[in-house]
């Protein structure tokens with residue numbers, strides 16, 4: 001019995017250990033190695049001789065093994081790393097002293113070191129004159145005298161920086177960089193010194209001179225120089241000069257010998273504001289870099305992992321260090337290739353210029369790990385690359401990516417204004433009131449409910465595979481659209497009024513009084529409250545109440561008017577329940593409203609560092625958070641509000657937000673302003689940011705007929721963009737532009753960088769009244785289809801009635817904003833919910849996306865501010881003309897007029913028009929207009945007649961028609977025959 005127990009207790013732990021230990025890392029225990037062979041032999045014997053069982057079950061003998069996990073764990077141990085780091089740091093100091101001392105005592109110590117084998121160590125130590133004793137003398141002798149001469153000093157920075165990097169985990173220290181520089185210096189300098197020593201050898205003058213100077217070159221340098229000079233004589237100097245130049249060129253990525261700055265460099269401050277520009281300049285950056293262990297882990301987290309093999313993980317690491325918000329010098333885009341295995345990392349660092357081949361070769365550069373903790377890495381970059389190995393640390397803090405800072409913006413963080421409002425402390429009466437501290441910068445994300453494919457998602461591999469064949473011949477440095485206007489400066493915050501930090505407008509007394517009245521009013525109706533909390537916003541204060549158990553929510557909702565009456569406040573809004581909170585909200589307007597200045601919402605980290613494509617910083621929510629949304633994801637916006645409630649200011653906020661964040665090459669506005677005065681201020685930025693029809697004088701459209709043409713033209717632009725996307729195999733604008741920027745699309749095939757187009761219609765009601773279906777259909781079409789190709793609509797109206805906001809328009813605008821409207825019905829029309837009629841006006845608004853309705857106080861931007869902003873942009877160098885939208889065959893001109901054309905009805909200017917067209921070899925209506933000083937309609941009719949006469953080809957969208965007559969002589973002949 002006792003023996004049985006012995007057997008059980010001794011076998012169980014072995015099997016448990018077996019289960020727990022990962023198969024590959026488990027130590028080879030005898031029992032585990034060959035259980036299959038031993039088991040059958042043991043069992044029959046056990047049957048015959050049961051008493052022998054305990055013997056068979058004896059604990060297996062363990063052979064001494066090195067456990068991989070233990071070794072790796074030890075390498076990862078921060079204590080070990082500190083030990084190693086300090087060792088290197090002190091070694092660098094030790095070597096410095098030993099080397100310097102050697103310069104004075106080297107010759108004296110030479111015999112001591114060389115006789116070391118025959119002298120007792122203690123005695124030799126006493127004889128050595130080096131400040132750091134025998135070891136110092138020996139190390140200096142080895143590295144300086146026998147090795148590299150004075151060039152051996154270059155070892156010291158390598159040792160120092162290695163220690164420094166390990167101890168302080170510094171990202172800005174690149175050991176590989178120092179190592180490469182030091183190695184080259186050491187070899188090159190020692191050979192040069194060797195050559196100098198050889199050249200100075202003159203046995204007749206001083207036979208010992210060479211011997212006295214040989215510390216300069218060291219044994220290696222001297223021998224190498226001797227070898228070279230016997231081979232190529234004084235050509236050694238040329239060779240050394242050539243090696244130095246080659247090293248400088250490759251190592252510092254020298255591509256130009258000119259002292260002036262190139263175009264790309266010149267554009268740094270402005271163009272830094274776009275990822276494309278930043279990426280473009282990466283190639284010019286003349287320095288190397290590496291990552292810290294944390295960065296490595298961080299980047300590891302960002303990169304897709306290959307989980308198939310948990311011992312050898314191949315990674316490609318992109319250096320994505322944050323870029324300062326202020327225009328900063330170009331940062332290199334350095335690509336590291338390497339391998340992570342267990343606890344060790346091998347990195348190869350390639351300069352930016354060779355980054356692409358390095359990445360391409362990264363598959364080949366993958367390191368594999370075999371055995372206990374062995375790490376091997378091969379760099380396969382086709383340019384100069386250097387590698388080093390270092391142990392990784394245990395991740396102490398979960399790394400977080402800093403994507404926001406990857407897109408530098410023209411706004412400076414120093415511009416940040418402290419916009420936090422001080423909050424009054426809550427005072428307690430019968431029921432304590434909790435005052436929620438207002439958040440100033442907490443993130444507020446609007447969910448993307450559009451179902452649009454995430455454009456930032458990784459490129460479709462299938463699409464990449466179908467690269468344009470012609471594009472292969474194109475150069476590898478990226479296209480930068482912002483270089484069209486390289487000196488363009490983004491607007492600064494100084495253009496906006498500074499109203500100082502917002503001050504608290506709600507007093508404790510007001511808070512308490514409102515609370516008491518709410519509690520009292522509800523009490524009258526038998527509703528008792530368990531707790532109440534106040535959150536002060538810029539316009540309203542939200543009182544969140546938790547009613548006693550058993551109170552029906554609908555009962556509180558039905559008391560909305562009664563509570564408003566008892567609070568003597570207009571604009572009470574009851575949210576029952578607050579989604580996701582389980583409380584009931586009562587929004588009470590503040591007696592004194594706080595104005596939210598545009599500057600205070602622009603000068604926030606959230607806006608400055610946003611990665612959104614079309615960010616709009618609208619204002620502040622009820623909890624004082626800055627409300628930033630991405631128009632590109634909305635993807636269209638319907639805006640309503642009674643007159644004087646803040647629509648125009650809201651539109652200006654939208655336009656200003658986009659002007660602050662986008663370069664003219666990335667964004668174009670089509671502005672429709674039937675009121676003629678609201679948007680006219682933006683005329684100044686026509687050559688930078690506005691788009692217009694080819695034959696129109698004013699970029700801002702005020703005429704209803706032109707609106708129809710413009711909308712049709714935008715539909716054409718949309719169709720053409722879809723054709724381009726289809727041809728490029730891309731699903732959305734972002735993918736397409738990325739491909740174009742990477743020069744994978746051929747401009748000769750009509751591909752071009754496509755800017756976002758934002759259509760703003762200030763008053764839809766007027767258009768619907770005058771043009772009805774003619775505007776409704778293209779608006780609905782654009783709203784349905786245009787989001788993927790970067791055309792976004794912002795449509796505002798005073799009258800949110802059903803004949804203006806028709807079902808078809810409404811259905812295609814999932815994001816709607818309502819300023820105060822006059823009736824509940826209007827509120828329902830625009831938001832599908834009441835509440836907008838309860839707003840307090842002056843920019844108080846509700847924004848609805850799907851089912852969520854959020855109350856926001858719109859920021860205030862004054863007309864002089866918009867004026868200054870437009871002046872700032874407009875006074876800079878712009879494009880020669882506004883962005884041209886496709887030419888449309890309108891009712892009066894262009895298109896199909898040729899079919900019923902009677903030669904007898906030819907325009908009197910026909911022949912002149914024909915001559916203009918043939919002379920310029922350009923079949924455009926606007927050319928006829930300009931040259932012959934005709935109106936659009938007549939020029940349109942003329943071009944139709946020319947088409948009918950076979951002088952120009954058919955209409956081709958925005959492109960000029962083809963001219964079918966090659967020269968004036970042929971034209972005259974044609975005209976003569978036509979006259980007969």
Ligand SMILES: Nc1ncnc2c1ncn2[C@@H]1O[C@H](COP(=O)(O)OP(=O)(O)OP(=O)(O)O)[C@@H](O)[C@H]1O
Pocket residue numbers: 595596641642643644645646647648649650798842843844857858859860861
């Ligand atoms: N966000 C805001 N903050 C403070 N005051 C505002 C805000 N928005 C508007 N106002 C005030 O309301 C006035 C009217 O605003 P706005 O001109 O934008 O109204 P509107 O809705 O466009 O009117 P209309 O349709 O008649 O043009 C402004 O002059 C300003 O005084």
